[in-house]
Amino acid sequence: xxxxxxxxxxLAGETTILSGSEVKVDTARKSVNLALREMDKxxxxxxxxxxxxxxxxxxxxxxxxxxRNASATSYYKNGDxxxxxxxxxxxxxxxxxxxxxxxxxTSLDVSR
Numbered sequence: 001x002x003x004x005x006x007x008x009x010x011l012a013g014e015t016t017i018l019s020g021s022e023v024k025v026d027t028a029r030k031s032v033n034l035a036l037r038e039m040d041k042x043x044x045x046x047x048x049x050x051x052x053x054x055x056x057x058x059x060x061x062x063x064x065x066x067x068r069n070a071s072a073t074s075y076y077k078n079g080d081x082x083x084x085x086x087x088x089x090x091x092x093x094x095x096x097x098x099x100x101x102x103x104x105x106t107s108l109d110v111s112r
């Protein structure tokens with residue numbers, strides 16, 4: 001389940017989220033793979049993950065404001081909530097461009 005602007009959407013797979021969005025993710029899963037694709041280099045989404053504790057990568061930020069200002073994939077932990085800013089950092093690879101010009105992509109695993 002993700003929510004944004006008071007609307008909740010139940011997901012069973014992928015969805016479209018605009019760059020620059022902040023979304024809340026509610027799930028019972030022990031781990032989740034967050035992924036962005038078909039986005040321009042530098043595009044980002046912030047995920048609020050209640051009940052999650054760790055990420056597989058990213059720079060730790062000391063505040064939510066610091067996270068929002070970060071220009072690279074980062075995270076901020078406060079109480080039992082983890083916020084992750086996932087930033088597309090790489091240019092499109094030739095293989096991706098040949099498959100259908102999906103554009104740059106990035107992903108990150110988060111867990112409880």
